[in-house]
Amino acid sequence: MDRITVTVVGGGFAGLTAAITAAEAGAEVTVREAHHTLGGRARTAEGQYRTNEGPHAIYSGGPHWTWLKQRGLLGPLAPLPPREVLRMRFHRGGALRRTPPLALLRLGRHKAEQAPVDQDFLTWATGLVGEEGARAAAHYAAVALFHHDPGSLSAAFVQERFRRASALPPEAHYPRGGWGALIERMAGRAWDLGVRIETSTRVTELPAPGSPLIVATSLDAARHLLRDETLTWTGGRTTLVDLALTTRPGDPFVVSDLDAPGWIERFTAQDPTVAPPGQQLIQGQIPIAPHESKADGLARAEHLLDAGFPGWRDRTVWRRASVAANRTGAVDLPGTTWRDRPAIDRGNGVYLAGDQVAAPGVLSEVSFNSAMEAVTLALTSSRLEVAR
Structure with a gap:
């Protein structure tokens, strides 16, 4: 044959x-x-x-x-030192906080199968943890959505991503x-x-x-x-930001924006090989609405950087930004x-x-x-x- x-x-x-x-x-x-x-x-x-x-x-x-x-393709993974987990910060109410709101922990107990397909996430989650907590959870889930309004998406769709993005121990490996x-x-x-x-x-x-x-x-x-x-199919638009900063002790591992969708992550926290010695590679994604520009996303990214990475402008040795449109997966x-x-x-x-x-x-x-x-x-x- x-x-x-x-x-x-x-x-x-x-x-x-x-x-x-x-x-x-x-x-x-x-x-x-x-x-x-x-x-x-x-x-x-x-x-x-x-x-x-x-x-x-x-x-x-x-x-x-x-x-x-099974095929030996996974290769070496970059482990996240336990101390870095403690450096996760949550931007809430205009300030940087060390702990997430209780509503996120409560909502994480609900399986994705319990969330309805035909109802938006914000409405469903509001009934469980109140509107403020529901919005915070929706914005946190944006790390796995790249969408400017996660609360408007299917509750079942968002809840699956919220649970997996917030799982402990973390599912994410690098x-x-x-x-x-x-x-x-x-x-x-x-x-x-x-x-x-x-x-x-x-x-x-x-x-x-x-x-x-x-x-x-x-x-x-x-x-x-x-x-x-x-x-x-429906997708999202996201301002992507890459920065290399000179190393400073105490920089956070992640800044998760709970006031609006946004995520800033220090990738050298788990893998120092992605930047030269003495430098930190920072990557962020800030979802933007159809009427917003790259500059709008950059402004929000800089606001998070101001909160989490003091003096980052003077420490910047390399920088770039772009917009990803409909290139970050489907949303339902x-x-x-x-x-x-x-x-x-x-x-x-x-x-x-x-x-x-x-x-x-x-x-x-x-x-x-x-x-x-x-x-x-x-x-x-x-x-x-x-x-x-």
Whole structure:
């Protein structure tokens, strides 16, 4: 029997997951990536400041954690020293505080399954902990949402992310050296399996019908490639801020804004290798509304920096900022779930994978789950078994 051939468009986390999975099942796989390097949104910047596109972490409660670990791809993780956990600060009522409001702890006891799909989070949570506590919880959950108004989203959707982002011990873990190191290991695994990887190769036309095609790109790129205007879903806009500061004892690990959505994190707290010695790498994400600008997000970021990192302006040795629009995963409005997002199976042997399609999970877990499902569907007719 001839080997089935699979083409994967996109060499990010979803694309490499799909390529490895299909190759392990015996398929002949080609990955085509438009950029000159692999990684997509999981790409880590080259140079002395190893930044990602916003805060990146692997949640140990997700299915991709086990999959990566079984294949030896998880690699060394950057542990968070216990003392750094104590340096988490909460911006509430215009002041920096050491402890979260009691409402966050109370709300964390409710499972996501107890939250309604068809009601917004703010209304549901207000009934449990009051409006002030509900708003604080919604803003805290923004670290896993990248959305300017988390309270307006489906209660079930937000509560799952709130619980996992606030879990103790923390679910979030950090690949040492940034996500780029993880991508390199995944690419190495793909090469070892015989996957053909073509970078700087932009696909603008669909190949002739026949062998399966897995489109593992952003939803915007997939919409243009497939010429399918139905490939849309609600996302968010976020001002991303990267700073390198000279080291100062006592800097906080995290500043979580509970007055408005916003998150500032000192990534060198857990991984000193992402910045030169004597410097701290600070990364933040400040969600902004459709009518707001990058400058609006920067102003709020600077307000948090003023509160948490005294003298940061004089200590800054490197700085950059950008806006990420619809590049940080799907968000579900009241009355919708992941099942309502664009389907993975597009017909005629074409399948979607990524973080805005119909697959469950939090953040990168959606990309992983959709990639696994896309490969399973693609190989069903060939009776190749997908290893999970």
